[in-house]
Amino acid sequence: MTQIRRIAGGHIDRSKTLNFTFDGKAYLGHPGDTLASALLANGVQLMGRSFKYHRPRGPIASGSEEPNALVELRTGARQEPNTRATVAELFEGLEAKSQNRWPSLSFDAMSINDRLSSFLTAGFYYKTFMWPASFWEKLYEPLIRHAAGLGSLSKQHDPDTYDKGFLHCDLLVIGAGPSGLAAALTAGRAGARVILADEDFAFGGRLNAETFSIGDDSGAGWAVKTVAELAALPNVRLMSRTTILGAFDHGIYSAVERVSDHLAVPVDGKPRQILWRIYSKRAILAAGAIERPIAFENNDRPGIMLAGALRAYANRWGVAVGDRVAVFTNNDDGVRSALDLQAKGVDVAALIDSRADAAPVNGLRHIRGGEVVNSSGRLGLTSITVRMANGGTDIIPVSALGVSGGWNPNLNIASHQRGRPVWNDAIAAFVPGPDGPAGLSVAGAASGAFSTHAALQTGAMEAVKALGAIGIAAKPIEIPKAEDAPLSITPLWYVHSGKGRAWIDQQNDVTVKDVKLAHQENFRSVEHLKRYTTLGMATDQGKTSNILGLAIMAELTGKPIPETGTTIYRPPYTPVAMGALGGRSRGEHFKPTRLTPSHKWATEQGAIFVEVGMWLRTQWIPKPSETTWRQSVDREVSATRKSVGICDVTTLGKIDIQGTDAGLFLDRVYANTFSTLGVGKVRYGLMLREDGIVMDDGTTARLGEHEYVTTTTTANAVPVFRHLEYCRQVLWPDLDVQLISTTEAWAQYSVAGPNARKLLEKLVDQDISNEAFPYMACGEITVCGGLRARLFRISFSGELAYEIAVPTRYGDAMIRALVEAGREFDAVVYGTEALGVMRVEKGHVAGNELNGQSTALNMGLGKMVSKKKDSIGMVLSQREGLNQETGLRLVGVKPVDPSKLLTAGSHFIAHGKSPVAAHDDGWLTSVVFSPDLGHSIALGYLKNGSTRLGERIRTVNLLAKTEVEVEIVSPHFIDPEGERLRA
């Protein structure tokens, strides 16, 4: 179990050894390793199977741009698929499994797909699975679903917690390589509030992967010193293991901080990850550059990787990816990989340089003007075939190959918000354009400034500029001496030879042939190329492949690359766990809960609660002998109508409206009139939308000359308040009116039934006889010996009824007092179900009737819309279409056979007509069982309903498969003359 590919050096801690497993086999590594570096050190190159063809694959990169080495990390409930082995920090006991293969990584039965590749080219699914049509649902779709997807889920509950947080800074520096560190140090020393974030667990970026020096230090050593100085500055916040996910408006960036992923188990109470919202005044993208390969036949074997990754494994992690390696390059940077590996004692068999005119490199076999045209080795590279400048070929045995096609500035975040990149011929790559996110500038390799010196210098200068723009004076740090070599590239995107497949997007298995096919099929724009071939649509968003695809398309269409254009990136920069996006909003805490003042008492009674928005309302309170909800609800209704019932109605919106123009304001927002309402009186009101449709209903009480309280339905409390504030602030700012919500401030209970007054007289200190407090009166009173309270004589049930309000802290005491006082009357506390039964029995409209499509006229309340004054919705409510004779009208409905139950949503269909839309005469909006009448009753909207009383018609429900014959009746089933109300 020795790490056979481990070589000297690297930034790993060899004094500690870590045990881990991959596919059940045990290996050793060290702190500082990633899973990929540790596996490579153990001689493991094969780490995955490709998505479509199940070809054996290994890592091509050493960072988050990795397309191939996706593993399932951890086991049990914490198992996570599609983790890049190249960024997974090694820890003691780490368990990982390869994915997308069966039965094993080395023998995958699904690799049969590779033999069927001619049938599985780009867009194959547009041309197959079409016939016979019936096979789609039963055979093809299940087959495809089974084969599709990458990785598997544990299906267990995620046991970890995730936080969300908010940070503020003057300057956000994205990336802690040389340019980011120079920028952060410049800004930090100037006293600005700086946040420096890097996705890696160690700051330094490519300095940790190179053998450069900065001044008298090694690159990595300079990074360590710089970080130490930054850590000591109180105005600088260092965030390692933190990926900036996206650029949003107003300088806001999202980021995910991996707090605990490098630990076997998170510390108890601490989050696994935090999703940060970073409010920055300015930001600098210092995210470096990502290397791109050159495509050639069979360029995807395990052991073939980007040349920069090859040397990163050697320099940062002390790993030789193969015992005998070669490098294939079209630029000077690739040469560096060959030299670095040779300097570490690795056998470098050849440096294949596509540039015939490259400066010769001594000390190794430098094949100038050569190209790698093929490779062999099924589960791991065994040799490459090289075509020489003179046309001859040579087969060179190697176990690893580094490929360098150039470097792409990592402009991902600069292209969010539709920032179009700009082509730069000198480096044959795109650089950030001028129209990226506001306040974001770019430094270092991300801007196309590739050398270490250029990175340091641009980082410092951009920091000075960014701070200057927000009024903070800063001096750039002194730039230590560092290498300043140019890239020197001669573009080569793919090798033009060989009949086999050359791979571009290795995660989605897209080849050069696929690009040619797209071109042939006329999907030539870069947006069509992407979607037709799926190039760049995998979890890596094409970081190492996009440009190859579009360069090849450019060649095929004969257009230059800048004209071909490029697709742009969108957040998240790398995949983010859904848990992080959810934060604390999960399970019972998904949304806040609102509890009513009677909640404690109701819980003690064993009440059944229902969610009404965020509220928990008592739905009914079962007695021990009751087994069905109908028994409880029927009892609550009967007891209320027989004697007295109490219901918590706190949740209905209450809005305090004051000011000398309060009455005028109400006249404008309500369809009917309120300025004429007397002090100490309440009136039912209808509120319309601008288009004449009913928005909400409620009652408004006038407590004083310039003081009203408006109520709304529970669901519309917030929307109506917003609407009123809009009217006040925007429509009529000249009116003297002030508003504030008082929904929460007062506990409010309905007391209804023939004994309602008698019950309340035991608690209310004042005279509330029928003479002193008639129907629709209101006023400020005191209860129980002097507590301030409010009383409103209004009824939703149709019984003699009141609503009594006390400050919420006394709400619990109040319900107990009401219950106690009600004992002698066999009073019942009723919930929302009974509330609903009674209002339907009385014929009151509620949410089901206020459905956003209905007018006052539909509801039988047309006369409430006053034509004597202007109000919101008044004019448009008079539109011809809304005032048809045959329009819908609210009716009452009862089954002809009283034993039949009605179903809400059933449609009125005349006898002899088929149940289709053309014969639809309306529908049942609310259905309840009336214990009083002993049968099902309903309210409904019926075409021309007011002329059809007594008619018999069918109610048909095609979903519930029911049909019941009904009679159309008045919607007021109980006490139509309103005698009980005025008792």
Next chain:
Amino acid sequence: MLEHRLKPLTPLGHVKPIKSAYGPITITEIVDVALASLAIRRDQTEAFTRAATTIGIPLPQPGNYTADQPFSAFWLGPEQWMVEAPFASHEDIVAVLRPAFGATASITEQTDAWVRFDVVGRDLPTMFERLCAFDLRRHGSGTSTRTMIEHLGCYIVVHSEDRISVIGPRSSAHSIDHALLSAAKSAF
């Protein structure tokens, strides 16, 4: 003190307010403060301001809170403030303020519309950066704002570096309490 027979409950549903502690901080339910919204009526600014001075109610600028005896106040909106007073002596706060302001102001009792949690301890910004977007490191004593905490609209009042009030909708007292405690456990 009112003499009626009804006993109050705290927002968290108990007889006495709750105080919980975690690490360096404590979270205390505050129930002995009466609240009223005070808004100037049209063309009454001068008379209103005189009345406020007479009765001793401060009128802080936007984003601010001013403490005084017996009245404190924080800014709610244009020409609108939330006034605080001791509950024991000012329970019926509207009855106290109305005579002073007369027709110059709209006054509404707000005491039981809100739950107030005072968070006391050191390094409060580290906890609050898990809760809301208010930049506490840039806003010190005497600042106040409206913000969102776990989907709830709340007011924050900074009394001092180590005492912050979180004032949120009373019916969601449990949700707010849970959010505060979770943030403390995460941060410390």
